[in-house]
Each structure stands twice: as C-alpha cells, then as structure tokens.
Amino acid sequence: MFAGLAHERSVDGRVYTSPEVFSAERERIFARCWSYLGHLSEIPAAGDFQRATVAGRPLIFIRHNDGQPRALLNRCAHRGAEIAGQTCGNAQRLRCPYHGWTYATDGALTQIPRPAGYSGADSPKTGDPSWALPSYPVESYRDFAFVRLQCDRSAAPLEEFLGEAREALDLMVERSPAGKLSVAGGRLAIVLRCNWKVYLENLHDGMHPPQVHASSIGAARNASRNGKPPLEASWVASNGQPLSAFGQLAVRCHPGGHSDMSGFRNEAGGEDSGYRAALDAAWGARRAEQALTRNLHNACFYPTASAHPQYMQMRRLTPLAADRTLVESWTLRAHGAPESHFLRNIRYANTIHSPSSLVKPDDAEAYRRVQQGLAGVSGHVSQHRADPGEAPGSAGTALSEEYVRAQYRAWRDYMGTRR
Amino acid sequence: MIVLDRKARVSAAQLEAAEQLLYRECELLNTARYDDWLALFSLDCRYFAPLIPGQEDVESHSSLFLENRELMRMRIRRVTHEAAHSLAGGVRASRTVGPAALRAVDSQRGDWTVERRFHMTERQGGRMRHFAGLFTYRLRFRERFMIREKRVDLIDCDAPHEPLEIFL
Ligand code: FES
Ligand SMILES: [Fe+2]
Numbered sequence: 001m002f003a004g005l006a007h008e009r010s011v012d013g014r015v016y017t018s019p020e021v022f023s024a025e026r027e028r029i030f031a032r033c034w035s036y037l038g039h040l041s042e043i044p045a046a047g048d049f050q051r052a053t054v055a056g057r058p059l060i061f062i063r064h065n066d067g068q069p070r071a072l073l074n075r076c077a078h079r080g081a082e083i084a085g086q087t088c089g090n091a092q093r094l095r096c097p098y099h100g101w102t103y104a105t106d107g108a109l110t111q112i113p114r115p116a117g118y119s120g121a122d123s124p125k126t127g128d129p130s131w132a133l134p135s136y137p138v139e140s141y142r143d144f145a146f147v148r149l150q151c152d153r154s155a156a157p158l159e160e161f162l163g164e165a166r167e168a169l170d171l172m173v174e175r176s177p178a179g180k181l182s183v184a185g186g187r188l189a190i191v192l193r194c195n196w197k198v199y200l201e202n203l204h205d206g207m208h209p210p211q212v213h214a215s216s217i218g219a220a221r222n223a224s225r226n227g228k229p230p231l232e233a234s235w236v237a238s239n240g241q242p243l244s245a246f247g248q249l250a251v252r253c254h255p256g257g258h259s260d261m262s263g264f265r266n267e268a269g270g271e272d273s274g275y276r277a278a279l280d281a282a283w284g285a286r287r288a289e290q291a292l293t294r295n296l297h298n299a300c301f302y303p304t305a306s307a308h309p310q311y312m313q314m315r316r317l318t319p320l321a322a323d324r325t326l327v328e329s330w331t332l333r334a335h336g337a338p339e340s341h342f343l344r345n346i347r348y349a350n351t352i353h354s355p356s357s358l359v360k361p362d363d364a365e366a367y368r369r370v371q372q373g374l375a376g377v378s379g380h381v382s383q384h385r386a387d388p389g390e391a392p393g394s395a396g397t398a399l400s401e402e403y404v405r406a407q408y409r410a411w412r413d414y415m416g417t418r419r
Numbered sequence: 420m421i422v423l424d425r426k427a428r429v430s431a432a433q434l435e436a437a438e439q440l441l442y443r444e445c446e447l448l449n450t451a452r453y454d455d456w457l458a459l460f461s462l463d464c465r466y467f468a469p470l471i472p473g474q475e476d477v478e479s480h481s482s483l484f485l486e487n488r489e490l491m492r493m494r495i496r497r498v499t500h501e502a503a504h505s506l507a508g509g510v511r512a513s514r515t516v517g518p519a520a521l522r523a524v525d526s527q528r529g530d531w532t533v534e535r536r537f538h539m540t541e542r543q544g545g546r547m548r549h550f551a552g553l554f555t556y557r558l559r560f561r562e563r564f565m566i567r568e569k570r571v572d573l574i575d576c577d578a579p580h581e582p583l584e585i586f587l
Contacts, residue, residue, distance in 0.1 A: 186470045186481045189579035215503035219496035223489055230489050326579055331481065342479065349481050355580035356468070356484045358497045364582050365505035368544070 002415045006408045009384045013374035015411075016195040016381075022322035029303060029414040030055035034146035034161045036305035036316045037061045037071060037138065039332065041182035042088075047105055050088045053318050054304075055149055059136070060084050060094070064105045071147040072107045073134040077124065083133075094133070107133035141166060142173045143181060144314070165258035168299030171309040174291035175341075176334035177278035181312075184333040185346045188353045190360065191326055194367035196303065196319040199327065200407060202363065203298040203306060204261040206246030206398025207385070209239035212366050216358040231344070232351045236358055238264050247387075249297070249398040257302030257410030259403040263295035263310055267344065275338055300403075302410055311348040312341075323371050329353040383408070420519045420533070427524040429531075433560065437533060438519060440564045441556060445514045445537075448586055453495040456586075457488070461565040464488050468571040468587060483576055483583065491586075498585055510543040510585055516554065530567065531558040539587060550587055552576070 002024060005012040015021055035054045038061055042050050049062035051074060058074035060083070074082050076096040083096050083103070093110065094103040101124075102111035109124070109131045118124055124131045138147050139158035146158050159166065173179050192199055202208065210217070217240035223233035241264070251261045271292060279288035295310045306315040312334065318326040331349050333342045352359060374381070385401040396402045420434045440459060447456035460466075467477060468484035477485050486494065497503060498510075517536035524531055532555065539550040550573055557568040571587045 185479055187577075188470065188481055191579045191581050193581070212504065215497045215500035218500050218502065219493045222496050223493045230487075232490055233493060236493075328579070346479060346481055350485055354470075354481065354483060354583075356583040358494060361505040361582040361584050362503065365507075365544075369504075 006412050006415075007380075009405060010380045010382050011408060013377065013379050013381055016197060016371065017322055017374050017376075019322050022195075022319070024415065025319070026055045028416065029411070030319070031057075031149040032152060032155070032414060033303060034139070034148050034158050036301060036314075037069075037145045037147045038316070039181065039183045039314065039330065040069060040140055040143040040145055042330075043069060044182075045090065047090045047092045048088075049084060049091060049105075051084055051086075052147075052316075054147055057149065058082060059147065060133075061138075061145070061147075062091075062105050065092075066106075069138050069140070069145050070106055071136045071138050072103075073136075075133070076101055077109060077131045077133065103133050107135040109133075142169055142179070144169055161256060162301060163254050163256060163258065164252070165254045165256075165260060165299060165301055168260055168296045168307040168309050171291050171294055171296060172307065172312055172314075172332055172334070174279070174283050174287055175309075175312065175337050177275070177282040177336040179282065180335040181332040182335065183314075183330045184342070185331045185349065187328050187330055188349060188355070189326060189328045190353070190355045190364075191320070191324060192364050192367055193323060194325060194364075194371040195322055196317055196325045197407070197411075198367045198370050199317065199325050200300060200303060200306075201404045202367070203300050204249075204251045204259060204398050204403050206249055207243065208363075208366065209246065210241070210243065212362045213239040213359055215362060219358060231347060235265075235348065235351050239359065243399065246398045250395055251398055251400065251403050252395050253393055253403050253406035255410075257407045258300055259302075259406060260296045260299035261398055261403075263297030263308075265310070266293060266295055267310060272338055275336070278336060300407075302407060311345045311352075313345070313349060313353065315353070323375075420521055422521045424521055424523045426526075427521060429521065429524065433564075434521070437521075437531060437558055437564055440558070440566070441516075441519055441533065441535070444556075444566065444569070445516055449512060449514055451510075451585075453499065453586075457491055457495060459566050460488060460491070460569075461559060461567050462488060464491070464566060465568045466491050466571075466586065467568060468573065469576055471577050472572070474576075483573070483580075484571070484587075494586070503584075505544065505582065505584065508544060510541065512539055512541040512585060514539045514587075522555075529560055531560070531564075532556070533558060537587075541585070543584075548581070552587075 005015050043063040046065040049060050052059045052061050060072045060074045064070050078101050081098040083094050100113045104110050109126050136147050136149050216236045220233040220236035223229050249262050253259045299307045304317050312332040315329040331345050383401040383404045387396045387400040390396045420438050466486045470481050470483050515538045519535045522532040534555045537554050541548045552573040555570040558564045559567045
C-alpha cells in the first residue's frame with residue numbers, strides 16, 4: 001500500500017502529509033522500534049513515574065518496587081480512563097480516579113471496589129493478568145531506557161538495535177569517572193509544525209545553516225562589542241561558517257536509520273588534572289581522551305531520539321500528528337565531572353534547545369514551510385545530493401543527503417515496502 | 420500604583436514615575452520599538468522567564484529565557500534582521516496589563532519590586548497565540564528609574580511551546 005512512496009533518492013511528498021501514512025507509521029515503525037522513554041535517573045525511587053506517549057499510546061514510565069523500570073499503558077482496564085493525570089510524580093499504587101480500581105506499580109490489578117458486583121469466569125478479578133495494565137518490555141543501555149510496544153520474537157534486543165550508534169551514549173557516560181549520569185536542570189520542550197521526518201532529516205544537514213540561520217548568525221556576529229563574544233554568541237555564530245567547513249563534518253550512517261556527525265567546536269581542554277586522572281583510571285587513557293574530545297553532533301537513534309554528547313544533551317521526539325512534532329530535551333550531569341561543565345551545558349541548552357532559542361525559529365520556519373509546501377500537492381522531494389564518489393551507506397559529510405536516504409531505507413524496512 | 424509594602428516610604432512623584440516607566444516598557448514592546456525599549460534597562464539588567472513555576476535557580480536549571488543586556492541586544496538584532504524567515508510575514512503583539520503593585524522596597528539598595536498580571540496576544544505566521552502570567556520588575560532609582568530585571572512567569576511555563584521569538 002505504501003510501495004512507491006519512497007524511492008532510492010526521492011520520496012513522494014505524501015509521506016509527510018498523509019494521515020494514513022502517519023497512522024501506519026505509528027503501528028509499523030513507532031510500535032515496533034525501540035523508542036526512547038527516558039533516563040533511569042528520572043525515576044530514581046520505587047514509585048517514581050513520568051508519562052510518555054509512544055506510538056500514540058499514553059504510557060507510564062515507572063520504577064517498580066523490585067527496582068526495575070516498567071512501561072505501563074496509562075489506561076484503566078475498567079472503562080479506559082487515564083490513570084496518571086500528572087506528567088510526573090511518585091505513586092506506590094496507581095488508583096484510577098473514576099471508580100477506584102487500583103494497580104501495583106508493575107500493572108497488576110490489586111483492588112476493585114465492591115468486588116461482589118463481579119461474578120463469572122470472564123469478570124474482572126484482582127490478580128488476574130488479563131485485567132492488569134499492559135506492561136511493555138523496557139531495556140536500558142547504560143541507563144538510557146527504551147521501550148518496545150510489540151513483542152515481536154524476531155526483534156533485536158536494544159543493544160543490537162542501537163548498534164554502533166551507541167557510541168554517542170558511551171561518550172556521555174564516560175564523561176563521568178563513576179559512569180553515572182543524571183538528568184538535571186529541567187526539560188525544555190518545543191512543538192514543531194512539521195512531520196517528524198522533516199525534523200530528523202535536518203539533523204546532519206550542513207547545507208542549511210548559513211542560509212537558514214542568517215538572522216541569528218548576523219545577530220551573534222554583532223554581539224561582541226568589546227572583542228570577546230559571550231559563549232552564547234559563539235555557539236550561534238558557528239552556523240555561519242562557509243559550506244566548505246560543513247563539508248569537513250563526517251557523517252556516519254548506521255543500520256536502522258541511525259546516524260551521527262562530527263561537530264565543530266571542541267569545548268574540552270584545560271581539564272582539571274584530578275578529573276582527567278579519574279577518567280583515565282576509570283576508562284583507560286584512550287577512552288577518557290575520546291570522551292572529552294570526540295564531538296558527535298546530533299547523533300540520531302532513529303526514529304525517537306537524538307543525543308549531543310559534547311553538551312550532554314538528550315532529546316526525545318514524539319510525533320503528535322502528521323504535521324506536528326514534540327521535541328523534548330534534557331541535560332545530563334556527569335557525576336564526578338567539574339560543575340563548570342554542567343553549568344556550561346545548561347547555558348548551551350538555553351541557547352540551542354529552549355523555545356526562545358535564537359537559532360530554532362528559523363529551523364522551525366523551514367520545517368513549517370516544507371510541511372505547507374507539500375500539503376495537498378503530490379510531488380517528489382529530492383534527496384539526491386551526494387558527496388563526489390560516495391557509495392550508499394558509506395560515511396559521507398554533512399553536505400550529502402546520504403543519511404536521509406539511509407533513514408528511508410529503514411523507513412521502507414519498517415513499512416514493509418522495500419523492494 | 421497600588422502599594423502593597425506598607426513600610427515602603429515612597430513619594431507620589433516616584434510612584435508616578437514608576438508607573439510611567441512600566442507603561443512605556445509595554446507600549447514600546449507593543450509597537451516593536453526594541454532599541455528604545457532596551458534603553459529603559461540598566462547595564463546590569465536581566466530578562467528572565469522561568470521554565471518551572473517559582474524557579475529561582477538560573478545557573479543549574481534551564482530557563483525559558485535568560486538574557487543579560489548583550490543577549491537581549493542579540494535577540495533584538497535577530498528579530499529585526501531582514502533574513503529572519505520566521506518573521507517574514509511580520510509579527511504583531513498586544514500586551515494588556517493589570518494594575519501595577521509595589522510588592523516591596525529593598526531598604527538597603529532602594530530597589531523596587533513591582534508586579535502586574537498580563538495577557539499577550541501575538542499574531543505571527545497566520546496564527547494567533549495567547550500568553551498569560553505575571554510580570555515582575557525590579558526597578559532601581561538613581562536619577563531616574565531603570566529596569567534591572569524583568570521576570571515573566573508564564574502560567575504554562577513548563578508546557579511545550581512553539582518558538583518564542585519576541586520578548587514577552
Ligand atoms: S474507569 Fe477506571 S475504575 Fe472505572
Ligand atoms: Fe538549523
């Protein structure tokens with residue numbers, strides 16, 4: 001049914017606009033992939049929970065009293081009311097606000113008011129697994145937790161799913177001598193008026209920054225009045241480098257639509273020697289050096305997450321509708337790293353990921369224009385651009401659209417339309 | 420201006436001057452005269468919109484907006500830049516404010532804390548958006564009043580937002 005929408009180097013614009021494609025994507029992609037739920041530090045204690053939406057399903061990401069995280073459907077088995085109303089909190093039991101059915105933090109139905117009203121084999125019963133809240137498998141890689149809604153036996157475990165894209169997560173964890181990260185400093189959340197794929201297709205787009213970001217680049221260049229620009233301005237201005245500089249950024253495509261890209265700036269250096277020694281002791285000198293200096297920008301864990309290890313940023317993507325996408329971002333604190341790193345990363349998050357970012361509106365406008373431009377008119381979207389001499393799937397640069405083609409190879413695999 | 424701080428020793432002329440300043444502050448934003456607006460702020464000023472209700476920590480917690488004068492100027496340069504694609508169709512905004520209330524006067528430094536409710540409607544990109552919350556100003560009086568800080572507490576500060584481009 002979706003055959004013919006995505007080709008090797010172009011796609012039909014309806015992949016971005018059609019509600020039918022969108023609902024098929026929910027079932028075939030988002031319900032089948034490993035979706036990023038959150039970092040385990042967000043639910044440190046038993047009963048701590050966060051809500052999430054995966055493939056359109058409302059979920060509760062909660063720590064059970066066995067210490068393990070669970071992903072439960074946030075939907076009462078009685079008449080379907082949403083049980084957890086708040087975004088986050090702590091609950092030792094989950095009690096439905098409507099008629100008071102109560103569940104344990106692993107989803108088991110533990111209490112029904114006036115049980116005498118129920119009789120017969122198929123009636124609701126406490127302790128009966130068929131009346132529990134559905135619980136989906138959660139796996140975590142170095143405390144980054146992912147969920148998979150469809151328990152497909154052939155499905156790869158998380159580590160295999162992430163493949164080499166894991167490196168971005170490793171780099172973040174290895175900024176901490178203890179290997180311990182925690183989410184800190186709040187969640188920044190932005191709504192984009194575009195299809196989720198439009199957002200992912202921009203992650204390594206080195207052709208757009210000088211053009212799209214002209215306004216913030218211009219503003220940032222004017223910001224240094226007495227010679228020394230504020231850090232914020234230098235982050236914003238780095239989009240203004242010539243295209244040839246973007247041609248130096250190496251992009252790697254991994255199986256499954258994942259990818260990453262080397263970044264411009266290297267903020268490491270002048271590390272305090274105690275920290276460096278602790279990293280060396282924990283990971284060995286080579287890995288410690290990598291953790292500090294290897295700058296992967298916008299690593300993509302297709303299709304629900306992106307990391308920016310240099311600034312310890314993790315982003316979660318939630319498609320809301322064919323033309324609306326939520327992007328949330330968190331800063332991770334590396335335990336044992338200098339506090340100044342964390343404070344700098346908060347400033348980075350404010351500058352780049354806040355809805356008030358000077359950079360973001362022009363990206364968002366470009367995405368919105370794509371969405372508007374494609375609405376109602378069928379036609380093709382080009383993804384032909386390549387680096388001279390590159391082969392499919394090979395490492396290229398930020399001037400090639402190979403990573404977009406790689407995303408569509410994964411898309412076709414999920415959607416079952418690969419020829 | 421309503422005086423909530425009963426111990427505050429303020430003159431009618433000062434109250435009038437502060438009221439005038441805050442009127443200008445909103446009206447200059449409403450009419451997009453950003454450079455004149457920035458001139459109302461002291462050199463060590465801050466523009467701050469918390470990300471969560473009651474936020475005081477701005478160093479180790481992210482903010483919706485956190486700008487010193489340099490960054491405020493940068494925002495002005497961006498929104499008035501010819502290549503600000505998102506603002507190509509123009510942006511119009513109207514801030515309607517409630518009565519200003521003098522919450523406190525710092526007895527040491529003489530800084531005033533003034534707050535007032537606001538509602539803002541913004542038209543941009545073919546749509547209308549609404550914002551509501553509390554403006555809190557810290558004013559410093561030297562020869563005249565200057566704004567040391569404008570704090571904007573949106574009632575939905577912790578909700579997802581579409582890009583926020585102009586000052587609230
Ligand atoms: S809907 Fe939950 S108890 Fe009735
Ligand atoms: Fe961009």
